[in-house]
Amino acid sequence: MAEAHQAVAFQFTITPEGIDLQLSYQALNQIYLSGVRSWKKRVSRMKNRVIKGVYPASxxxxxxxxxxxxxxxxxxxxxxxxxxxxxxxxxxxxxxxxxxxxxxxxxxxxxxxxxxxxxxxxxxxxxxxxxxxxxHWMFEQHGRVSNTTKVWVTLxxxxxxxxPLLYSYQTSLPHLPVPAIQDTLNRYLESVHPLLSDSEFQLKTNLAKDFELTLGHRLQRYLKLKALWATNYVSDWWEEYVYLRSRGPIMVNSNYYGMDFLYVTPTSVQAARAGNTITALLLYRRKVNREELTPSRVPGTVIPLCAAQCERMFNTIRTPGVETDELRHWQDSEFVAIYHKGRYFRLWVYRAGRLLSPREIEYQIQRILDDPSPPFPGEEKLGALTAGERIPWAQMRQQFFSSGVNKKSLDAIEKAAFFITLDDEEQGMKGDDPAGNLDRYAKSLLHGKCYDRWFDKSFSIVIYKNGKNGLNAEHSWADAPTVAHLWEYTLATDAFQLGYTEDGHCKGEVELSLPPPQRLVWEISPEVQAQVCSSLAVAQALADDVDCHVFPFRDFGKGCIKKCKISPDAFIQISLQLAYYRDRGGFCLTYEASMTRLFREGRTETVRSCSKESCDFVKALEGGETEEECRRLFRQASEKHQNLYRMAMTGAGIDRHLFCLYVVSKYLGVGSAFLHEVLSEPWRLSTSQTPVQQLELFDLKNHPDYISLGGGFGPVADDGYGVSYIIVGEDLINFHVSSKHSCSETDSHKFGAQIQKALQDIMALLSNDAKTSSSSKGTNQPQSKKLH
Structure with missing residues (x-):
């Protein structure tokens, strides 16, 4: 154990002959090399600060x-x-x-x-x-680029x-603008119009006008003042009030998951998969610390996206509080925390200033797997505290984990680079029931046994007994694209860069003198054990209620959709509207997450995907209108959706502005019936696309089976659906659908079938148009020859 080695670096005893001083040169050498590594990091950070400070010059x-x-x-x-x-x-x-x-x-x-x-x-x-x-470039039609945009592209x-370095663009990114209040109210009324009757819409319009004339402009002035002062007028309040002040369980309600490859598992050796996965994650952390990652950009452009979310990716914990939680981040840590069969371990991943090789980490993981020691009393299900209500966990933490061995062990988990669960189950698309196994795989990553994950960590890695892996991410510190970028790098580095030997073990040599992983010690009182049982009961009820369904859609993908000259995202979103209408017989407020990382410290905005245009198309298709009319309405709906997405990306969204106005009203102690009603409206269909950001890492041509499954999340509304999807390559779309068993009106499998049918029906509609166009061209061609 590293602490033990450092503690005996020197010893002295007082004898009748004098002081007997004993030095351990090996331990002192370890301390020296660790110090050198630390100073190298400091020098590197100072150098990067200077380089960033003068960018775009050198x-x-x-x-x-x-x-x-x-x-x-x-x-x-x-x-x-x-x-x-x-x-x-x-x-x-x-x-x-x-x-x-x-x-x-x-x-x-x-x-x-x-x-x-x-x-x-x-x-x-x-x-x-x-x-x-x-x-403005984002709103121009393809092939009709203005001269202004051409000059802008050149510059x-x-x-x-x-x-550039990872953070080179940060100080040059613009601040998120505050939209005009009248524009936001008009866009809001437009978004809810198709969901309301005439009388309900008139009442909503009157509320909006009254808000604008009385309280709205006063709140707007405070918001503009904040926008002048703060880096981003939304992000800090969004993090605080949407995530950190939530007192309910973060498991299922907030945390989300990411999956392994769909068809293959690089190795079936659990310790080996853990060794390569941990190594890949630490290599990514090294790139983040040295700012060697290329800044993420808008796909197909040179436009950078804000990289602020990367800062808290590692060595970060969400600590519980009675009124609000707190995000705590440490600059660096040389160990990871591991859970296996009810026991917690600290594994040091650096020795003498160097990162352990994948084979050495595998060796250390195998030691944990072979460790026969039983859990301490109350240790096995301790993680349930992070899965239940936040207030009891905060009280337990303050009372029983603020001193002694419990504090030391808790610090080892909270200050770790990340958390790892060595799961004793097997998961993945395997056996005689691959569809059912995928659903169980998703549920396992979303909540596990409700006590074998540490849900407060920025992210936790799960390594299953058969070598399958996945992750569970806490939501407050970052959004899914940031975690997806990390996970893409991890999967690609694991499979294609680090690799495995023929017998499935990690490559490299092992230094057999490595100190064993450190077993964390706990003293769990009866009061804590009682609260663990209570938190576990709350979490278990929540987990049992979640209905997850994961399915790959293979009929067609991005390639076929683009041939129809339609945005793939718009195609899928309109298909979801059709599926929901067929499933529930109506429409609902639809949440689609859009990034605002074109701005400094930007996070997300809501694309209200259920528009008048999409509703008109669905009604026409279900009402038996002609194919030509349906296609016309579909293209209108597609264009409208793309415009809504662009508006959200460029700071002209609806929901974050209204949310911040609501926060200001609470600070001023004034009430608004309009804002209260807006923020209490349920999102019965919550959707999100997981972007594939680093296709260059995956050779889908030579390795077509190495396809990511993407990830998913729990339902936002008790009577609604959560839908996540990832567009992989040209011919595959993976869907993750979630709902609650307790709602008799929702069924994830039934809705999944409706999604597949909606996709097929819309593609058939557009394909008929393509066939008609090609046949008309064929019949017109001979006529043109005769004319000439």
């Missing part, structure tokens, strides 16, 4: 400016228009004495060059911010030629 550009100034002075010209002379006059007296006149002039020229260089950097950053504030490519 440090070498200072040399060019200085040489240029000195060269012009050598030619008897003064580019500073007298400023160099004034700088020389104000040099300290000591420099006047110690330097010659020529030396003083040279020093003054260098000072002026530095000031000029810094001014140029500020000017370049201001220009870059202006360029990144231009979003953006010039600014993007230099390879």
């Amino acid at each position: 440090l070498s550009s200072w040399l060019f400016v200085a040489i240029g100034i000195l060269a012009t002075m050598y030619m008897q010209s003064d580019p500073s228009m007298g400023l160099i002379g004034k700088i020389q006059q104000h040099l300290p007296l000591s420099l006047h004495v110690s330097l010659s006149s020529q030396g003083q002039t040279m020093l003054s020229a260098l000072v002026f060059s530095t000031l000029l260089w810094l001014s140029l950097i500020l000017a370049l950053r201001f220009c870059l911010k202006l360029l990144l504030s231009y979003h 953006m490519r010039l600014f993007s030629r230099k390879k």
Whole structure:
């Protein structure tokens, strides 16, 4: 154990002959190498701060400016228009004495060059911010690009030629704008119109007008003041009030999951899969710490996205509080926390300043798997505290985990890079019931046994007995695309970079003198054990109520949809509207998550996918209208959805603005019937697309079976559905559907079947149009020849 080695680095005893000093040179060498590694990190961080500070310029550009100034002075010209002379006059007296006149002039020229260089950097950053504030390009039709956008694209490519660090663009990203209150209210009324009767809509319109005329502009002024002062006027309140102040269980309600490859498992050896997975995650952390990751960009463009969410990816915990939780982050940690068969371990993943090899980590994991020791009393189900209500967990933590061995063990979990569960079950698409097994796999990742995950960690990795893996992520610190980027890198590095030997073990050598993993010690009182049972009962009831259904849709994919000249996301969203209408006989408020990471510290916005246009299409299709009319309405609905998505991405959404107005009203102690009604409306259909961001990591041509299943989440409303989907390659879409058994009107499997039928019916409708077009071209072609 690393602590034990460091504790005996030196010993001394007092004897009659004097002081007997004993040194352990091996332990001192370990301490020295760890210190060197720590200082290297500090130097690297300082270097990166300087590089980011001068971006989009470079440090070498200072040399060019200085040489240029000195060269012009050598030619008897003064580019500073007298400023160099004034700088020389104000040099300290000591420099006047110690330097010659020529030396003083040279020093003054260098000072002026530095000031000029810094001014140029500020000017370049201001220009870059202006360029990144231009979003009109997103609304232009394909093939009809304006001259302004063409110039903008050219300038953006010039600014993007230099390879940036992960956070290089952060200070140049624009701030999220506050929409005009009248625009937000109009868009809101438009979004709910198809869901309300005429009388209900008139009542809603009157409420909106009354809000605008009385309270709205007052709240708007406070919000604009915050927008001038804060980096992002939404994100801190969103994190605080939507996530951290929630007092219910975060398991199922907030946390989400990500799955392994669909068809293959790189190895069936549990310890080996853990070794490569842990190594890949730590290699990703190294890239984040060194800022070596390329900033994420809008697909197909050079437009960067905010990378702020990466900062709290590792070494982060959500600690419970009575009124609100808190996110705590540590700069670094050299260990991970592991759970196996009711016992907790701390595994040090660095030795002598180096990262352990995958084979060495496998060796250490196997030691945990082979450890026969039983759990301490009350230890086995301790993790249920993180799965239940937050207030009891906060009280237990403060009373029983703030000192002694319990605090040390809890610190080992909370300060760990991440949490790992070595699960004793087998999961994946296997056996005689692959569909049912996929559903059970999803439920296992979403909640497990309700006590064998540590739901407070930023993310927890699950390694199953048969080598399958997955993750469970806490939601408050980041959104799914950030975790998906991490998981894509992990899966690709595990399978294609690190690899395995022929017998399924990790590659590399093992240093057999590695200290064994440290068993965490607990003293669990009867009061804590009673609360563990209570929290487990709450969590178990929640878990048992979740109905998960996961299915790959193989009939067609992105390639076929694009041939119809339709956005794949719009196609799927309209299909979901059709499926819901067939399932429930009506429409509902639909939540689709859209990112706002074009802005600094941006997170998400809601795309209200249920629009008048989509409802008109569904009614026409179900009402027996002609195919031509249905296709016309579908294309209108598709264009409307794309426009709504673009509006949300560019800061012109509805829901975050109204949410912040509501928060301001609470701070001012004033009530608004309109805002209260808006924020209490249920999202019976909550949807999200998991983006594939690093296709270059996966060779789907040579390895078509290495396809990601994506991930999913629990239902938002008790009587609604949660739908997550991932578009993989050209011919596959994976769906994750969730609902609650307690609601007699919802059934995840039934809704999944409706989704598949809706996709097929809409594609058949569009395919008929394509066939008609091709046949008309065929019949027209001979006629044109006769005319000529």
